[in-house]
Amino acid sequence: MQQPNKLSPFFENLNFERDDNTMVINFGPQHPSAHGQLRLVLELDGEQVVKAYPDIGYLHRGIEKMAENMTYNEFLPTTDRLDYIASTSNNYAYALAVEKLLGIEAPRRAQVIRTMLLELNRIISHLFFVATHALDVGAMSVFLYAFREREFAMDLMEDYCGARLTHSSVRIGGVPLDIPSDWMVNMRKFCDTVDYELEHTYNALLQENRIWKMRLEDVGVLTPEDAMSWGCSGPMLRGSGIAYDIRKEEPYELYSELDFDIPVAETNDSYGRYRLYMAEMKQSTRMIRQLIGMYDETEPQLMAHAPQYISAPKEEIMTQNYALMQHFVLVTQGMRPPKGEVYVPTESPKGELGFYIKSEGEPYAYRLKCRAPSFFHTGLLQEILVGTYIADVVTIIGSTNIVFGEVDR
Amino acid sequence: MRKYTPKDNVQGKAYYTDRFHVVPSVPTFDVATDEVFAKQLATLEAKVTIKSAKIMLGQMIVEINHEDNFKAIETLKSECDYAILSEMSAVDYLAKDGNFEVFYQLHNLKDVKRMRLVMRIEQGLAVESVVPLYKSANFAEREMFDMFGIVSNNHPFMKRILMPDDWEGNPLLKTYPLHGDEFASWYEVDKIFGKDAREAIGPEIRDQAQIDRYDTKRFSRVGYEVPFGADISEGETETPIEYSKTFLVDYQKADGSKPAEHRK
Numbered sequence: 001m002q003q004p005n006k007l008s009p010f011f012e013n014l015n016f017e018r019d020d021n022t023m024v025i026n027f028g029p030q031h032p033s034a035h036g037q038l039r040l041v042l043e044l045d046g047e048q049v050v051k052a053y054p055d056i057g058y059l060h061r062g063i064e065k066m067a068e069n070m071t072y073n074e075f076l077p078t079t080d081r082l083d084y085i086a087s088t089s090n091n092y093a094y095a096l097a098v099e100k101l102l103g104i105e106a107p108r109r110a111q112v113i114r115t116m117l118l119e120l121n122r123i124i125s126h127l128f129f130v131a132t133h134a135l136d137v138g139a140m141s142v143f144l145y146a147f148r149e150r151e152f153a154m155d156l157m158e159d160y161c162g163a164r165l166t167h168s169s170v171r172i173g174g175v176p177l178d179i180p181s182d183w184m185v186n187m188r189k190f191c192d193t194v195d196y197e198l199e200h201t202y203n204a205l206l207q208e209n210r211i212w213k214m215r216l217e218d219v220g221v222l223t224p225e226d227a228m229s230w231g232c233s234g235p236m237l238r239g240s241g242i243a244y245d246i247r248k249e250e251p252y253e254l255y256s257e258l259d260f261d262i263p264v265a266e267t268n269d270s271y272g273r274y275r276l277y278m279a280e281m282k283q284s285t286r287m288i289r290q291l292i293g294m295y296d297e298t299e300p301q302l303m304a305h306a307p308q309y310i311s312a313p314k315e316e317i318m319t320q321n322y323a324l325m326q327h328f329v330l331v332t333q334g335m336r337p338p339k340g341e342v343y344v345p346t347e348s349p350k351g352e353l354g355f356y357i358k359s360e361g362e363p364y365a366y367r368l369k370c371r372a373p374s375f376f377h378t379g380l381l382q383e384i385l386v387g388t389y390i391a392d393v394v395t396i397i398g399s400t401n402i403v404f405g406e407v408d409r
Numbered sequence: 410m411r412k413y414t415p416k417d418n419v420q421g422k423a424y425y426t427d428r429f430h431v432v433p434s435v436p437t438f439d440v441a442t443d444e445v446f447a448k449q450l451a452t453l454e455a456k457v458t459i460k461s462a463k464i465m466l467g468q469m470i471v472e473i474n475h476e477d478n479f480k481a482i483e484t485l486k487s488e489c490d491y492a493i494l495s496e497m498s499a500v501d502y503l504a505k506d507g508n509f510e511v512f513y514q515l516h517n518l519k520d521v522k523r524m525r526l527v528m529r530i531e532q533g534l535a536v537e538s539v540v541p542l543y544k545s546a547n548f549a550e551r552e553m554f555d556m557f558g559i560v561s562n563n564h565p566f567m568k569r570i571l572m573p574d575d576w577e578g579n580p581l582l583k584t585y586p587l588h589g590d591e592f593a594s595w596y597e598v599d600k601i602f603g604k605d606a607r608e609a610i611g612p613e614i615r616d617q618a619q620i621d622r623y624d625t626k627r628f629s630r631v632g633y634e635v636p637f638g639a640d641i642s643e644g645e646t647e648t649p650i651e652y653s654k655t656f657l658v659d660y661q662k663a664d665g666s667k668p669a670e671h672r673k
Contacts, residue, residue, distance in 0.1 A: 056570060056571065057569075057570060057571040057572060057573070060571040060572065062580060062587075064556075064581060065580055065581060065585075065587060066587070068420045068421060068581075068583075069420055069421035069587045070421065071421075100466055101435065101466075103435070226544070228492045228493050228518070229543055229544045229545065230544045230545050231493055231494055231495060231496075231543065231544075231545025231549075233493075233495075242518065244518050249521045250521060333423060333424075333425060334423075336423075336430075336432070338432070338433040338434050338435050339432050339433070339434045339435065340434055340435025340437075340465060340466070341435075341465065341470070341525075342435070342465070342466050343468060343495075343496070343514055343523065343525065345495070345516075345523070352495065354495065354496065354514075356496065356498075356512075356514065358500055360432075361432030361433070362422070362423055363423050364420065364421040364422070364423070366500065367500040367501070369496060369498050371495055371496040371514070375548060375552075376545050376548065376549075378548070379544070379545065379547055379548035380544075382547075383544070408571060409571075
């Protein structure tokens with residue numbers, strides 16, 4: 001046993017022999033395949049996991065606390081830091097929750113842009129998933145190809161809002177900017193590229209790859225009952241054979257007008273979930289193509305007209321006195337939503353991302369709870385890892401697609 | 410009479426509120442307006458006492474007594490098809506009402522319905538854990554314990570989750586400052602260097618925007634620069650540096666040679 005003191009600290013990975021022949025090892029929090037700051041304490045019998053304990057909190061920044069100390073518009077860029085792989089989906093989920101509370105709706109053009117950005121973010125996030133998941137399992141080249149396409153998508157995001165990772169591309173009540181010229185052309189090219197590469201690169205490299213299938217099939221099996229009990233959502237829920245997609249069942253934005261399918265995997269394992277992600281990307285490009293056609297029919301208004309809560313467009317602020325006064329009050333004091341509470345679920349690339357906001361009529365949220373899908377998927381690890389082998393642990397963590405920005409918040 | 414404001418609430422507050430400002434409310438509807446919710450409420454009413462029920466923004470909000478939480482959620486799960494516990498946490502009303510509001514956000518996949526079960530609980534009382542019903546409550550209840558100090562009885566592993574195990578205080582209480590309290594400012598110093606080093610190191614500055622007017626090791630004032638670490642408690646003198654001369658490019662040299670190509 002170690003005798004730790006100030007000069008020789010306790011090394012967690014040094015002594016793991018126990019009386020009963022099990023071994024305790026410490027996975028993370030700086031392990032490259034821990035997808036961030038996940039510390040996993042594993043009790044092993046030989047190579048089999050007997051007990052798993054996910055330890056989180058290494059990236060805790062108190063975002064919910066910050067929400068109580070920021071006005072509603074101030075908090076929006078902070079939501080970028082939740083799921084930093086697909087920031088727009090966080091911005092959107094938050095903006096939608098506040099909009100529901102205010103009782104306003106974004107204008108049609110903003111809705112088209114938002115839906116398009118959400119789907120673009122889904123592709124970015126799913127490409128990242130495929131890349132890192134394959135890298136964790138040992139397929140290096142997929143990572144390089146997937147990041148090439150992800151780069152194109154991030155270029156599109158950059159063209160739209162100027163940022164690549166922390167987008168803040170959605171505002172409460174609409175979007176800040178219109179689509180730049182040529183963006184739609186590039187978007188269409190990008191959709192073609194993704195569709196082509198999905199078929200000819202990723203699927204060709206992975207789908208029937210013997211090693212890939214051996215490593216993923218029947219690994220991380222999650223029964224539908226467990227998936228529901230653990231609060232799984234998104235691809236984790238659909239990967240267990242439950243066809244529930246918030247975009248379809250509780251449609252928000254323009255999803256009720258779009259034509260798309262909900263892929264479901266019946267095998268309950270990691271391979272099924274991988275297939276699901278690939279199929280979802282295909283649906284995303286399909287939706288983006290429809291949205292490009294919808295854009296031209298819309299009026300140029302980008303922000304909702306609600307003078308009590310939302311500043312007027314810049315031209316009005318610069319020319320009309322009342323708009324300027326109102327803008328001044330909204331910037332210095334912040335908007336005051338009505339008293340009430342709201343929970344709005346959205347389908348983020350990782351699962352059900354919802355914001356619970358309790359408003360007491362003040363410019364600061366009385367309580368904001370971010371329901372992050374990855375938080376619950378991390379909790380699931382303590383059960384799903386038991387009985388698996390140490391080599392599969394990395395596969396299962398990769399398959400849950402957790403991002404620590406939103407686990408720890 | 411002056412409006413009552415809780416003195417120990419240290420969260421962000423509006424610095425100005427119009428005297429005649431009336432706070433509007435989100436419209437609520439009677440549960441009877443929705444068939445599915447009305448049926449579920451009737452099922453629930455047979456098992457537990459219901460303090461209030463309403464529909465707000467498409468979701469049913471039912472308030473119950475905190476002793477009944479397990480029974481109510483068991484009924485909702487087995488008889489009303491609420492298969493998923495999406496989220497559970499608490500809201501701090503200690504300053505206003507002297508209690509916490511604990512909420513359970515439930516999700517019915519079959520009828521595509523969402524409801525929120527809320528209950529008020531005094532500080533120091535524990536809630537019954539719902540982990541036997543929903544495993545997702547495992548992490549959520551730990552987080553509630555960590556952030557508010559509300560213990561869940563019969564939880565398999567009631568331990569802090571986001572904050573370190575030896576942390577003191579519950580960060581999401583309204584009485585807890587944004588930048589942390591006294592304990593937080595010494596936590597890392599004590600942990601890394603030991604309590605003996607407190608004097609030499611000083612408390613951690615957790616407010617990143619904080620500027621110490623007299624700290625000449627890290628800050629300086631434009632036009633009043635002093636040597637590194639100088640004592641300026643008595644005031645400092647204006648430095649005789651003229652920035653315009655230093656940074657201007659001197660194109661015409663005095664001796665008539667070629668103009669300088671670079672900035673000084």
